[in-house]
Amino acid sequence: MSFVNSVSPFAEKLGTNYVPPEQEIKAIRDLLADPTEELARIEAEIDEMDAVIVQLKAKHASLKTAIDAHRALISPMRHTPEDVLREIFVACLPTTHNALIDPSEAPILLGGICRHWRAVAHSTPMLWSSMHIPIIPISDEDPAFGGTVEVASKLEKLVEQWLKRSATCPLDVSVSGVYRIDSDRHPIHQLLNVSRRLRHLVLEGEVAALLPLLRLGPDSLPLLREYPRLLPFPSLAEVSLSILSADPLSLPLKWSQLTRLTLDCFPLWTQNGHYEGGLGGIGALEVLRKCPNLLRCELRLTKSPSEVDTGLASNTSLITLPHMDILILRGIFHLPNWIPHLVVPKLRCLTVGEVSTTSPTPSLPYMRAEIDTSRFTASSLLELLESFPMISHLRVFADVYSPDTILVDDAFLENFYPPHNLCPALTHFTAGGGGAEFSDAAALSFVRAQMAMPTPLQQFEVQFPPRSMQIDIMPELQSFSSSGLQASIKYCTSEWKFNPREALYTLTG
Known part of the structure; x- marks a missing residue:
């Protein structure tokens, strides 16, 4: 008797804790004989069908591979003129930041597709005209930075190759997190050799670590004129500073010609247990006084609130900024009085x-x-x-x-x-x-x-x-x-x- 298409005599007992007596156990075994045999036959058929499916899939994969390989021969990209391919490559570069030293992004990614693409990418200087160098703390002595020397050595070689591929193109470079450089292997030193090609430069870090670039004169940076972010050279009209332990007023800027200015000057905790550097209220007002041609200014005040309060409340000499459109004040400060001597008619x-x-x-x-x-x-x-x-x-x-x-x-x-x-x-x-x-x-x-x-x-x-x-x-x-x-x-x-x-x-x- 089969219960596939009929009701089992034990249907009411199924799913319960019922314990059948001996005579019902024999009846259940007899009842299961035919269904068990039928189940084994079905499983055998399924196994045969699985084997056929495996064979079909293998044949499908082999046929698809052959078709794809032949279609690749007639692919439009394979026959794209080299000059058009170069334009496509350049369009793959990021537009909101400099190109990253990342194998999963352009331009490095483009060189990993095939030999032809690699040759085209490596011979297209525009692809390598921008670069972001990430944070690499280097110390030969400090065990906290163990292993970074090897990473820096590899990065140094990558940066060297990158700069060579850029040929004579103007360069847009950003370097972040330069807080200490105890070795001449840091890639920032390689920028000295290409300084005449630097067009846009973003630096973030401690001034002492940036001295190799800060010591360059205007003759070494003929292209660096517009939208530089940090580099304090006398010829700049737009400056953004993000530095540690430095007095921005001591930098050799022609303050009177600045039109856009951002100052993020953070104090540094010294071994003596004191903060050094940063920007306070007195310094902020002095900066504004020195820059009568500012259009946009963003200042972050980072000294103690008491110093800021005193600075903004007590110094009442006139500050006239006839062209300023945007003023942003951030950081640590409290204003017991607004700044009545701040004249900004176009704000x-x-x-x-x-x-x-x-x-x-x-x-x-x-x-x-x-x-x-x-x-x-x-x-x-x-x-x-x-x-x-x-x-x-x-x-x-x-x-x-x-x-x-x-x-x-x-x-x-x-x-x-x-x-x-x-x-x-x-x-x-x-x-x-x-x-x-x-x-x-x-x-x-x-x-x-x-x-x-x-x-x-x-x-x-x-x-x-x-x-x-x-x-x-x-x-x-x-x-x-x-x-x-x-x-x-x-x-x-x-x-x-x-x-x-x-x-x-x-x-x-």
Whole structure:
């Protein structure tokens, strides 16, 4: 009897813990005889079919390999003219950074396809006209850097080959993380031999480690004129510094001709237990005074807050920057007073604090301001906003962990109403990140007042710190949409969620 197409007499017992007696055990064995034989026959057929499938797959692979090999002979790429192939290779290079010394990316990758491509790639100087040299700490004595000498030796050979393949092309080179060089094997030394071909140069590291390049004069760098990033030569108009333990004011720059300047000067912890270098408030103001032709300036203040406070508050000699369009202040500082002696009539973008923005700079006469309120007192924040009545896009925020007093509250919003009329050109208002502690009612009053202004509000975005909604103001805010207002309000939650892996340490050994 088979139970494939019929119901087993033991169907009700299947899947249970039922223990059959001896007579039922014999009946079950008899019942399974035919199905077991049928199962063995089916498995044998499957094995035969598997063998046939294996043979078919092998034949398929062999036939496909032969077809692909013949198709390769008539591939359009095989018959592409060499000049067109070179253009394709150049188009494979990265556009947002210099080419990497990486076998998985162009140009090195192109030389690994076939002998012909390798010959074309190695004989195309434009492919090798840009290069990024990564961090390689070198020390023959310090065991913490064990093995890096061998890596540096290999990198040195790669850089040497790379520079040879670039022939006479102008070079774009970036070198990162040069903090100590205890050996002449570091690839940075090879740049000395090609200095006359350096067009764009990005260096990051300690000034002492960069001295071989810093000591070069303008005659050794005839092409290095536009958009250099760090190299302090007298002929530069655009400079970006990212250095350790150095006073930027001591560098041999022609400050008065600079148009774009970025300073990230970090202090260095010395063996004496003190920080050396960095940029403080006094230094920042002195930098601005020296650069009357700046269009864009980004400064990171990295000295102690007390020094910065004193520097920005006490030195009141006039700083006139008639052409400045963008000013960004980052780092460690607090402003008990705004800088009333800073004259920037064409400023269109002001950033104070750690902000990463890709928003376009408003055109005249409007202005965008992104302000970390934890850098200010209540009075100095109002002083700043009063100094720039053309602000149209205002974003205020603060670190949610900041211990400072909340400044963006109901009283702060009232300064935008008559008779104060702070920021009369305001069209975009954003608050969040711990800086929005005003009530829902105050938010609604603010929007009503702004919509009644000659220049009505176009965007209102608020992200409140953890708290519940007090009143639902969104229906009335949405009623202004016909007047062009886009409104968004979010309430963060502080609800704690159980995490069974919280502070879990992995046991080893």
